[in-house]
Amino acid sequence: MSLRLRLRHLAAVLAVVLAAALSITGAPATAATADRFGFAYVDDPTVPLWTPLPAAYQFGSWAPGPMATGGKVAPGRFLVRFPAIGLGSRGNAHVTAVAKDGRFCELVRWGSSGADEIVDVQCFRPGGTPADTPFTVLWTVSSGILPAGVGAYASAQVLSNVLAQSYNSTGAPVTVANVAVGIYDVRFRAVGAPPGVLSGNVQVTAQQPNAQPRRCKILRWGAAGLDAVVYVACHDPFTGARMNSDFTVSFHRERSVYASFGPPKHFGYLATPFAGPTNYSYPLGVGANGFGPTGPGTFVVKFPALHEKSTTAQVTAIGDDPSYCTIQELWAQFGSDAVLPVACFSNAGRPQDAPFSSTFSSSV
Incomplete structure (x- = not known):
């Protein structure tokens, strides 16, 4: 079927x-x-x-x-x-x-x-x-510092290989280093909880001021104490080779992808193949969302109880090759559940299984 x-x-x-x-x-x-x-x-x-x-x-x-x-x-x-x-x-x-x-x-x-x-x-x-x-x-x-216990949000924009602007709801620094061609070490300080545990969600988007094709993704992502350490990799879509690129990257933990909370009170995220606090839903908590393959390079992510009023979603691929992921088609609503179809591809645009980070939020 x-x-x-x-x-x-x-x-x-x-x-x-x-x-x-x-x-x-x-x-x-x-x-x-x-x-x-x-x-x-x-x-x-x-x-x-x-x-x-x-x-x-x-x-x-x-x-x-x-x-x-x-x-x-x-x-x-x-x-x-x-x-x-x-x-x-x-x-x-x-x-x-x-x-x-x-x-x-x-x-x-x-x-x-x-x-x-x-x-x-x-x-x-x-x-x-x-x-x-x-x-x-x-x-x-966003501006200002959030109190403890209400999640965290941080973001960065990288232009010409350097940090152009950043925000961190904890008040701690955000740092970026171009560590190799097309690879960037992004550190969101003090945003995690508990220490040393991978948590939250990361999204990355390529930016190119001359509208030339670029793609950026999560190379890998980990926790160092309370810091979220994100390695971003950018690729030339013609050849698949790594290349330096402008990009945006954000981290949200127990908050919506657009940084707000309460409202919205219906949001969630899931990253594969990770588990624990990278699979989170408000109001349902850790581990509430599910996903599974539906064919070569295609998956569905189920966000129970989150489809309320206006909704949005973002997806970013994870891995060390030039594969990438999209939203396959508009998500479906089943009662209050949202079902998000994800499609991943090789550099040539052929279906390819790939890990990914997904996030979904309602307006309320």
């Missing part, structure tokens, strides 16, 4: 817009959750600027009324506008392709246009040819 049957219905503008990407005064330093954030799903990557994006898969810190919008500006190139949350080029963004044929997406840049935040996304076919592709996207910015 096919995966679709088993899951039942799984079914120049740029210059003008992005020239306004200037920093705005930050939010109060005592913020306990994300200061500003937005997430969305682009189901039709060919619509014109500024078409409203699907209401059931978008949410943000803006007041009720406005909607996230977007539109195609070039082959495979799409702008997403989050209303009334603009904060320049600060913060962190992620994007994951929603495609079963090996297409993948990257960030180009983000910045504010008036009061709005614009995220610029480029997608490709296997091998690096631009291609219109559905995708999920989020942007978030």
Whole structure:
């Protein structure tokens, strides 16, 4: 039986817009959750600027009324506008392709246009040819220090092999070192619990300001005391060889992928082949989520009791080869459960089994 049957219905503008990407005064330093954030799903990557994006898969810190919008500006190139949350080029963004044929997406840049935040996304076919592709996207910015016992969130943006900006809810440093061609040692200090135990979830997204194809992933990930140590590997999609690249990376433990908590009170994450605190759900706790293979290079992740109101998901591959993973098709809802289909590929775009890190969140 096919995966679709088993899951039942799984079914120049740029210059003008992005020239306004200037920093705005930050939010109060005592913020306990994300200061500003937005997430969305682009189901039709060919619509014109500024078409409203699907209401059931978008949410943000803006007041009720406005909607996230977007539109195609070039082959495979799409702008997403989050209303009334603009904060320049600060913060962190992620994007994951929603495609079963090996297409993948990257960030180009983000910045504010008036009061709005614009995220610029480029997608490709296997091998690096631009291609219109559905995708999920989020942007978030945080400040301040969280008290103990409410989880942790940290993020970093690496540009030209150095740390361009970072945030850590513990107040401890975030460090990045380019340790070899295409390999980066990222350390999120003091975010783990308990000491020495792998916990939380990591997401990585390649960024390329000239919209040339890149892919980045988790090479490996471990715990050193309370620190999360993440090795990021970036690859040339033409050859599969490692190459230096800009990227974003984030860590969230017992909080949503966009950094907020309470709301949302329905979120979870699961990384394979790890277990324990890398499989976490709120409100169900450690080990609540499940996953399994459905065919060569394809998997499903079940997030029980988490599909509430607007929802979003991100996926990142893990491993030392150029394989990569996408959301195979839009996740399904069964009552309050969410079932997320994941597809992984070789550098050439052929199905290939691979470990991955997945995360899912509702808006409430």
